Amino acid sequence: MAKIxxxxxxxxxxxxxxxxxxxxxxxxxxxxxxxxxxxxxxxSGKTTLLKLIMxxxxxxxxxxRIDDVDTSKAxxxxxxxxxxxxxxxxxxxxxxxxxxxELSFGLKNRGLREEEIKKKVEEVxxxxxxxxxxxxxxxxxxxxxxxxxxxxxxxxxxxxxxIVDEPTAGLDFQYRNLMISIIRGFLETRNKSLVVATHDIxxxxxIANKAAVINEGKLVWxxxxxxxLREEEIxxKGILAHTFTSSLISxxxxxxxxxxxxVVKVLEELTEGLM
Amino acid sequence: MAMNFVKAYQFSRKETTIHALDPRVKLxxxxxxxxxxxxxxxxxxxxxxxxxxxxxLALSKSMKLWLRSLKALTFFILLIxxxxxxxxxxxxxxxxxxxxxxxxxxxxxWFFYTTSPEDLGRALEQMGVPSDFSLAxxxxxxxxxxxxxxxxxxxxxxxxxxxxxxxxNLLERTKAFLPILIPLFVEVIRRTYEISDALELRGxxxxxxxxxxxxxxxxxxxxxxxxxxxxxxAIIVLHRLCYPLV
Numbered sequence: 001m002a003k004i005x006x007x008x009x010x011x012x013x014x015x016x017x018x019x020x021x022x023x024x025x026x027x028x029x030x031x032x033x034x035x036x037x038x039x040x041x042x043x044s045g046k047t048t049l050l051k052l053i054m055x056x057x058x059x060x061x062x063x064x065r066i067d068d069v070d071t072s073k074a075x076x077x078x079x080x081x082x083x084x085x086x087x088x089x090x091x092x093x094x095x096x097x098x099x100x101x102e103l104s105f106g107l108k109n110r111g112l113r114e115e116e117i118k119k120k121v122e123e124v125x126x127x128x129x130x131x132x133x134x135x136x137x138x139x140x141x142x143x144x145x146x147x148x149x150x151x152x153x154x155x156x157x158x159x160x161x162x163i164v165d166e167p168t169a170g171l172d173f174q175y176r177n178l179m180i181s182i183i184r185g186f187l188e189t190r191n192k193s194l195v196v197a198t199h200d201i202x203x204x205x206x207i208a209n210k211a212a213v214i215n216e217g218k219l220v221w222x223x224x225x226x227x228x229l230r231e232e233e234i235x236x237k238g239i240l241a242h243t244f245t246s247s248l249i250s251x252x253x254x255x256x257x258x259x260x261x262x263v264v265k266v267l268e269e270l271t272e273g274l275m
Numbered sequence: 276m277a278m279n280f281v282k283a284y285q286f287s288r289k290e291t292t293i294h295a296l297d298p299r300v301k302l303x304x305x306x307x308x309x310x311x312x313x314x315x316x317x318x319x320x321x322x323x324x325x326x327x328x329x330x331x332l333a334l335s336k337s338m339k340l341w342l343r344s345l346k347a348l349t350f351f352i353l354l355i356x357x358x359x360x361x362x363x364x365x366x367x368x369x370x371x372x373x374x375x376x377x378x379x380x381x382x383x384x385w386f387f388y389t390t391s392p393e394d395l396g397r398a399l400e401q402m403g404v405p406s407d408f409s410l411a412x413x414x415x416x417x418x419x420x421x422x423x424x425x426x427x428x429x430x431x432x433x434x435x436x437x438x439x440x441x442x443x444n445l446l447e448r449t450k451a452f453l454p455i456l457i458p459l460f461v462e463v464i465r466r467t468y469e470i471s472d473a474l475e476l477r478g479x480x481x482x483x484x485x486x487x488x489x490x491x492x493x494x495x496x497x498x499x500x501x502x503x504x505x506x507x508x509a510i511i512v513l514h515r516l517c518y519p520l521v
Contacts, residue, residue: 051431054435056431056434075439076434076435077437077439080434080435080436080437084435085435087428087431087432087435092425092428092429092432092458092462093429093433093454093458094457094458094461095453095454095455095456095457095458096454105433105436105437105438105454106436106437109438109439110437139461153436154435154436157436157437
């Protein structure tokens with residue numbers, strides 16, 4: 001499974017203004033099995049970092065390696081064999097006449113055989129509850145079905161590392177839970193990794209085991225999620241803001257030795273019970 | 276990729292004399308220069324007008340933008356030069372045709388760099404263009420960068436799914452654009468409905484004649500700018516009379 005090394009990476013969108021860096025000297029490693037939560041205020045450089053990992057942007061300084069491959073020397077097509085990305089509002093990418101075609105697009109680009117594509121498409125469609133819509137137009141689906149299809153069209157590529165940008169933006173409670181179950185399903189396969197950029201700390205706490213905080217283009221903190229909740233400075237400086245749930249979890253784990261995962265599970269069960 | 280072409284004509288707000296000129300005057304001069312650029316084949320006239328365009332670009336503090344746009348247009352400049360050379364077998368002709376293209380794009384570039392879509396819409400309206408048309412024109416100008424960003428987003432999303440635009444013959448490459456163009460059109464149409472709803476909700480079309488918070492009026496600087504332009508035309512006409520092209 002893939003390991004991602006970000007080595008002293010700086011990036012500027014304006015090639016002639018090299019002092020105008022969106023990211024400055026960022027170093028970080030994502031190991032197989034990591035589920036990393038990328039946090040930071042608006043405009044801190046989270047999406048830029050995700051696009052750099054995916055090879056959609058090339059670093060102005062420094063290197064990003066996926067195993068031994070330098071992303072600035074590899075094509076997005078090459079990188080996409082190991083890493084895949086779900087963009088914010090992913091349903092905007094639909095173009096095919098049927099759900100089946102939409103799901104098979106990435107596999108066809110990879111040159112898989114027809115029978116293999118058919119098998120995979122049906123398998124993933126069943127998993128995502130889209131089997132009965134396979135011959136329907138993607139544009140005729142409901143909001144939730146569209147979101148499921150857009151994510152399924154990435155998961156079908158079976159990436160080793162999944163990058164997700166703001167997965168809960170504009171989603172209601174039901175769809176947030178759907179995203180969580182999809183991501184958890186992806187992480188069930190041993191050593192798959194996940195990088196999620198989000199503002200939604202509550203969502204992040206339910207799926208991640210590590211966290212990295214970016215502020216004004218700099219990596220200001222990294223560690224495991226439990227340590228993040230104990231890191232008062234990040235919250236007191238206003239880089240991140242506690243929500244009701246995160247502050248509750250933070251209090252519970254700081255005042256007792258209860259396991260973090262257990263606290264999250266209890267809260268989830270409690271919420272479900274109330275619904 | 277898409278953004279490079281858009282930046283070649285994107286308005287950039289600055290405090291300069293050229294920015295402050297009446298948009299109608301700028302439109303008249305810019306179109307005038309572009310027409311001369313299309314008509315003339317005289318290298319001296321082209322060079323003279325290009326120098327004037329460069330002075331205007333410098334006065335509007337847009338030289339960097341212009342140079343960047345030339346970089347984005349290099350392919351077309353070379354294409355014109357090569358095709359001219361192949362058809363006429365004349366290097367001078369090839370240079371003249373590329374120089375004309377640069378002249379025309381420079382004249383239109385400084386106009387778009389220094390004139391906001393709103394000012395352009397207002398100018399069109401005061402020139403007698405029906406307000407519905409000028410609004411549609413202003414909105415389409417305003418949304419060009421938005422659509423270009425959208426194009427980049429869809430392009431990135433499809434690349435992640437393995438789309439490769441550099442593979443195959445011309446037909447295959449053209450076909451490969453469909454997964455980008457279809458979502459883009461869907462999004463543009465969706466936005467169009469959204470904008471028309473928003474306009475209607477804010478009372479657009481409620482009254483036949485709309486009032487404006489700022490009426491355009493020519494100032495001394497506008498007259499000076501026009502006078503310089505007319506002087507330029509006079510010099511070109513004089514040059515043409517003294518040295519007619521054979």
